[in-house]
Structure formats: C-alpha cells, structure tokens
Amino acid sequence: TQLLEQSPQFLSIQEGENLTVYCNSSSVFSSLQWYRQEPGEGPVLLVTVVTGGEVKKLKRLTFQFGDARKDSSLHITAAQTGDTGLYLCAGAPGNMLTFGGGTRLMVKP
Amino acid sequence: EAGVVQSPRYKIIEKKQPVAFWCNPISGHNTLYWYLQNLGQGPELLIRYENEEAVDDSQLPKDRFSAERLKGVDSTLKIQPAELGDSAVYLCASSLTSGGTYEQYFGPGTRLTVT
Numbered sequence: 278t279q280l281l282e283q284s285p286q287f288l289s290i291q292e293g294e295n296l297t298v299y300c301n302s303s304s305v306f307s308s309l310q311w312y313r314q315e316p317g318e319g320p321v322l323l324v325t326v327v328t329g330g331e332v333k334k335l336k337r338l339t340f341q342f343g344d345a346r347k348d349s350s351l352h353i354t355a356a357q358t359g360d361t362g363l364y365l366c367a368g369a370p371g372n373m374l375t376f377g378g379g380t381r382l383m384v385k386p
Numbered sequence: 387e388a389g390v391v392q393s394p395r396y397k398i399i400e401k402k403q404p405v406a407f408w409c410n411p412i413s414g415h416n417t418l419y420w421y422l423q424n425l426g427q428g429p430e431l432l433i434r435y436e437n438e439e440a441v442d443d444s445q446l447p448k449d450r451f452s453a454e455r456l457k458g459v460d461s462t463l464k465i466q467p468a469e470l471g472d473s474a475v476y477l478c479a480s481s482l483t484s485g486g487t488y489e490q491y492f493g494p495g496t497r498l499t500v501t
Contacts, residue, residue: 283428310489319390319477319492320429365428369488374419374442376428 280304281366281377289383293355298380300366301348307369309349311340314363314379356384388412390493392478398499404466407496411459411480418455419490420463421477429477435461436483468500 282301290296300309308327312320324333326342326349333340337360339352353360361384367376391410399405411418416437421429432451434442437458446453450469455461465472475497479490 281428308488312492317494319479319494320490322489322491325489363426367428367488367490374431374434374488376421376430379426379428381426 280370280375281368283364283366283377283380285380286378287381287383289385290356292358292384292386295352295354296356296382297350297352298364298382299348299350300377302368302370303347304370305346307346309342309346309366309368311349311351312365312367314365315361320363320365353382356382358384358386360384390478390480390491392476392493392496394496395494396497396499398501399468401470401500402467404464405468405498406462406464407476407478407498409461409463409478409493411461411478412491415480415482415491416458417481417483418461419477419479419481420453420461421479423475423477423495425474432463465498468498470500473498473500 284299308325310325311323314320324340329344329346331342337354341350363379363381365376365379393408418435420432423429433446433453435455438455451465453463475495477492477495479492481490
C-alpha cells in the first residue's frame with residue numbers, strides 16, 4: 278500500500294475539457310509538491326502547498342491542499358495537448374519522503 | 387543556471403555486470419537524492435544525502451547497491467552485480483534544505499536495461 282494514493286491512474290480526455298486528479302493519504306503532511314513528468318525526462322516541480330485549505334493557481338492549473346493536510350487535488354481548466362504527461366504528488370510525512378504512483382494524462386486534439 | 391546533470395543517459399548491460407551512474411546537482415544545493423522509477427510508476431527513493439552524509443538509505447538494497455557523495459557535490463550510484471529486475475530509470479535530484487518542503491529539481495535520468 279502506497280503512502281500517497283493518486284487517482285485516477287489514467288485519464289484520457291479531449292482538448293478543452295476540464296479535469297481533476299487527486300492525491301490522498303491517511304497521514305498528515307507538512308507540505309505537498311506536485312510535479313509533471315514527460316517521457317524521457319525527469320519530473321518538473323509545479324507547485325508546493327503548505328497550509329491546510331490553501332489554493333494555488335498556475336495559469337489553468339489550480340492546486341488545493343485539504344484542510345487536514347492529508348489530501349490534495351489538481352484541477353486543469355480547458356486542457357491542452359501540452360498538458361499531456363505524468364502528474365505526481367510527493368511529500369514527507371514525518372521524515373519519510375515519498376511519491377504517489379502518478380496520474381497519466383493524455384489530452385487528445 | 388545549469389540543471390541537474392546525469393550520465394550516461396542510457397546503459398545496456400548483461401546481468402551480473404557492474405554499472406555506475408553519475409550525478410552533478412545544481413550548484414549550491416546541499417541535498418541530493420537518488421530514485422528508481424519503473425515504467426508508469428512514481429519514483430522510489432533509494433538514498434538521500436545532506437552534504438556528504440547519507441541521512442536516509444533505508445530503501446537502498448545494500449547487498450548490491452552502493453552510493454557515495456565525496457566532497458558533498460557530485461555523486462555516484464553503483465550496482466554490482468546487476469540483475470534483470472534492476473532495469474529501470476535512475477533519477478537524481480537536488481534541493482536546498484529549506485524547512486522540510488523538499489522542492490526537488492530532477493535530472494533527465496539514466497535508463498538502465500539489464501539483459
């Protein structure tokens with residue numbers, strides 16, 4: 278069982294649609310990071326959320342940290358083909374650094 | 387500013403052979419991480435260094451894997467002997483130690499194929 282569960286594992290949508298992916302845990306996190314990874318490359322940091330209930334926006338991406346700091350979500354508005362990739366959440370409950378299994382997003386033209 | 391550099395990008399070896407990966411972190415980053423990533427999955431931490439000290443190596447299979455970070459800058463990860471199940475992407479990342487937020491910057495990875 279992974280410490281960070283991401284859902285869905287796979288998502289295939291048309292360009293222009295909205296979507297939300299989730300990162301859940303039974304543990305409390307002092308912070309969570311979201312990364313996007315493209316084939317053949319390392320993950321790239323998108324955002325860090327620190328405060329329970331925090332909402333951060335990055336252009337069409339909206340990140341939310343749960344009030345209890347056990348879960349987070351990523352919402353993409355009007356998805357574009359360039360959003361295709363593997364979305365990963367990561368954090369360190371206690372001192373145990375861990376990544377979720379990722380959500381693989383495919384945005385079709 | 388140069389990013390995290392890893393070499394080689396690709397490596398194909400036969401089982402039971404040794405292999406080594408090299409990583410040069412972003413200048414000034416005192417924390418360095420090695421991860422293993424299987425296809426379609428999230429990275430799994432192998433070892434984390436704070437300067438020269440390995441502060442978390444609990445997931446490193448120490449019977450065949452070893453790592454070093456001399457002088458607290460670049461690092462080498464070695465596998466000896468390699469097994470078929472070691473085929474994966476090996477990622478290196480670095481970060482500033484900053485209040486436990488673990489904002490990491492990754493290199494492109496080394497794709498290892500063991501035949």
